[in-house]
Amino acid sequence: MLGALGLCLVLGSCTVGPRYQKPAPMAAQAPMPAQWQGESWQLAAPADDEPRGEWWRLFHDDKLNDLEQQLLVGNQSLVAARDHLESARSLVRASTAGLFPQLSADPSAYRERGSGNRPLNGAASTSTPYTQNAFTVPFNINYEVDLFGHVRKGIEAANATLQSTAADTANAQLVLSAELAADYFTLRQLDAEVQVVEENSNYQRKALDLVNRRHDGGIANGLDVAEQKSLLDATLTQLSLVKQSRAQYEHAIAVLVGQAATGFHLESAPLTSVPPAVPVGVPSEMLQRRPDIASAERLVAAANAQVGLAKAAFYPRISLAGTGGGWQSRDITTLANAPSLFWAVGGDALTPIFSGGRNKANLAAARSGYDASVATYRQSVLTAMQQVEDGLSSLDTLSKASGTQAAAVEDARRQLSIANSRYIGGVDTYLDVVTAETILLNNQRLDVQLLGQRMVASVYLVKALGGGWDAKQLEKQKVKPKASQIVQP
16 A cells, blocks of 8 residues: 555656746737837936835825825725635635545444344344444545646646736736826816916906996996906806816725715815826836736636646546544443454545546637637737837827927916907907906916826826836745645644
8 A cells, every 4th residue: 555655656746738838928920029119208217216016106295105005905995805815825725735635533422222123134033122332433534646637737727826816916906006196196186277267267356346447437348347257157167167076086085095985085285296207117027017917927827727637637536545444332431442443445546438528628628718818918918018108108298288288378378468458458359358368267277187197197107017016926925735734624
């Protein structure tokens, strides 16, 4: 028995199935580019400034930093993702149990009476009734020799799935923290818009007072008053709508940080900061920095292990067992005596011969699943590259637009000043003043909106680059069998 066990343990290294090799991130006809197309605008940044983990600190906003910490602790979607990760880790531990012997005990005690009229299978004697006790302490031991990798391939697949779940958890944190930052900067943009609209409404009130005085003095007509009053009312309407949008973003932030919208409030702080320089690196680095790409690659590894499992099904499964071993006695006082000991040992090799094509079909399905996972992995790389290029292009375009819009605001201020002077001088009608006031308000709002869009685009660019995450972290997630598991329940 020991010789057979030793032989099986030596042969246990003969795992069937393909060895895993990380697939190329791109198809053969589309190699990985060496650099980004839209990187020309980006200033070089020291490597020490590269965002790692708490990437939002690039923006140097203390309130944002505080909200992000609240999200890490209180966001319930993130809590659920971590719980799923722990569940996956426990399932891997369960799969490693197959490497160790399984021992169980089933003690029993009973008293029975045999019938005096029981059948004796043709014996000539009459039977007599009897009464007896039976005390049994049996132990059952079972061990499957992992000769062809049935167990090890299962552990390999479970570990790869665990690592994929860990990457999904990191991606969930990245997505949620980026959403919080984007909502936060949009809210600050709306604070700035509220400030702009309020300043314009205050100016328009003063202009209305001026027109009323000129009307009372017989200089201006009623049309001038009506035009200015209409403009002021429209501006106050815009103010209400901007405040409504701000409230909705405030409520969204409350949910992201795990708080009830009722009672949650952020003090007004108009957006004034400019986007930071984001170190983009090169496209090949993105494979290590994007958790969603790492998750897709780990699913490829899991699918490869499933191919090995499907191949192992064509080979025997060898089990060594000790059944019925333990102690048995009719008297509890003699239960532990040597004559009460009983045992039985043996083994079996379950060998597939005909299965109606099931194993062949399962292998074909596993191979197709592997090919599909490779395609999904490559698609995730393509999508990630698109998102980075979109971010670079957006920041480049928005930066240029912001510069021309700042000039447009100054032009609108001069236009309003000239229109007021010409109206007071009697050269133009008041409609020119109203038009100039409208143009200035629209240009100021657009200027603020462009700044907010630049901040949000910076957030999403950092997200597209992975937020400083590194796939090397996944190696720590693997669960390895431990000898202490032999005596664990």
